[in-house]
Amino acid sequence: MRLQYALTMNDPKSPDAAAMQSVSSTATSGLTRTDILTALGYLQSKEGAGLALMYAKYAKDSGEFKRAVKAAATEAQVLAIKVVSKGRDRKHAVIAQSLARLAVLEYCRTADTPGAKCRCGGTGRIADAELIARAPKDAKPDELTRPCERCRGTGLRPVPASRVYRAIVTLAPELAEHTYYRHWRPVYDSLLAWCYTQEDRAEAGYVKLTRREAA
Template identity: 40%
Template structure:
């Protein structure tokens, strides 16, 4: 019975990756949940990520947000966390999130194409090459306004939107920390 060359190394590499995932899950659980929610579209991981971001949001919520929300504070934080994770999880493979460039990040430059006689592409000016529609906080404002009817546009812009943007930034920071730890664990030792 013959074994294939390199199969032992593949098995070792596979076990190293599983070990690294276990370590990342124990140390950077929120970041790993965010990554799995974004790329695997896993609903359980998405719920874990929402809970984690909501917990961070409860600790970091500005006083003016709490004052405006009153008894609806917990519901508002959970909704903001849910929408922040949704915003973080947007990818160009979802047709609802795609820009006019159909998620490619490039469009035809008509003037340059006419001059050159061939198709010339340029970076999409609407999405700046990301392939995603530009995000707006208008939908988030409407949802929070339903819970807190006294919320004005001015208060939203000065206090709530800044807090919502910080939750989105927190999502990116947590996932970056998890990616960094995973790459440190799986990179070859020098």
């Protein structure tokens, strides 16, 4: 069971939890529900930021969302010191905190997030006229599509850079647009990349733990 599905087991109403309670192990892995929950508990102490991000994204946990934003804000302060020439002050702290929240919000978007789904329907793929024209009659539907150019296969509408700036400038009206794009936009992009890196680390840690449990 992938980590993003294992996270829903803490919710007694989730389908995964119900399925786990009805059997002694997960498919052929030999892992019990207790094994997986134990692994999640251990992972919380080692990859807390990544786990909080994934709980916020896949389980829509508001408490974990706040923890994820707090961790991202700490990272934002570190990044800001590297790219923003001026010394740290209250204004910089406000901008860093805001960028952290916005980055986590963007990371947490899924196809079921209101307004986030791309025109491709959230599949990340669209029909390819050329493939359809020359395809054999027994071609499978998946063979007649190509990655959506709008979302680059993610199934989600890209978030315009201008939208992030408009959100930040409401809290820091003195922030000039050119200053944002020169100094703060790289911080935002790095924060978003950090979110995905934390997810990868949490996923890798989970795989390592569950393989050890199943051995």
